[in-house]
Amino acid sequence: MIQRFANPNRFMRLSAAVVPWMAGATVILGAAGLYLGLFQAPADYQQGESVRIMYVHVPAAWMALFCYTSMAAASATALIWKHPLADLAARSTAPIGICFTFLALITGSLWGKPMWGTWWVWDARLTSVLVLFFLYLGYMALVNAFDDPARGAKAAAVLALVGFVNVPIIKFSVDWWNSLHQPASVLKLGGPSIHPSMLAPLLLMALAFTTYYFWVLLVRLRAEILSTKIRAVRLRQVHG
């Protein structure tokens, strides 16, 4: 199974079929989620209208962790099985993940100013997400730091695995420390403690963000493979 998609031509055929579906799903789910979140869901009795930032903030934060986990899994696959596409997948995930992380940090601080009265606090959840942001930055810098791209990919894969220790810390930071950030209310034992009228748009947005990730990831992967092919063709022309 895992070796089946190591063939770039097979991957190109399959991804060409999947990309439009992912794009369509992103648009439909995102539109439905935004409509429900911005117009249908009730305003919070304490937070008022600014609770609606949550419909972007929470999925973005989930995706920041999801992307890092995928990147670490792809890096492990690349190191263990020397899977050529896993390398590319890890490298193409990093810029998407850093954008989600940035989005989560920005929306969080926009929400924090009216609610907590401050743009930023140095508590466990916020600090560990900031560390995640720097880990993404370090990964992207390391990938591009070598003249030999294969060496950069391998070094960055090791770094992605080392940095993975941060992911459980982020997830459980609100339980381990007294944090200003509210604890988990969707993924927890005993079911979500959030009203269905707010949960529905939240989950729709999370799905939309996920399909968006796969959409952009596939486009990036296709572009990487095409550029490798173009380079091969050029080299052949030069060498006759």
Add this chain to the structure above:
Amino acid sequence: MSRFLHIARRDVRLAFRQGIGGLMAVMFFVLAVVLFPFGVGPEVNMLARISAGVIWVAALLASMLSLEQLFQADFEDGSLELLALTPMPLEVVVLAKVTAHWLTTGLPLIAAAPLLAVLLHMNTEGFTVLIVALALGTPSLSLIGAVGAALILGSRRGGVLLSLLILPLFIPVLIFGVGAVDAALAGFTVRPQLFVLGAFFLAALSLCPWAAAAALRQALE
């Protein structure tokens, strides 16, 4: 074991034979801390309040600066390849070099820390805890840094890259190191913070040599 000692001894001796160059990290540490009274003003209460944080941050940076050279010289002159060819596991080589690095930078940092604490008017209750916390924390810094130092071998602009890679991973050590000293100064128990620092050290000791050795193998391919 004797090979481990051999490599550690060789690295320590190399650092000593550089003369003043081997003490560069400590000099950086002292200078960086001495800059703060000029930066924030010589007011006693202010300096005493920030003393723990300033000393820890400077120790972090000093440790990081010296880490760049951990494998670099051996990588350039080829002795790293010879070390990789010995029957000894590469993980043990890493551990030996990290030990030498800690002896030549971590230990002098700990020795210099009380002097700097006096200069920053830290209360004397904090001194013992500062030394214990540094003794538990600086080996973790050397271990985590070894992974970064192995990853950047052969890259462009290695030094700047190294700081981007390992400073985020240093943050937990910094938080609990400063936390321990601040707790001691405020008269609270310091055991939790010291236990966490010890846990970091044990976790780094068991995981980092493998990661660094994996990175070294790639660099030598």
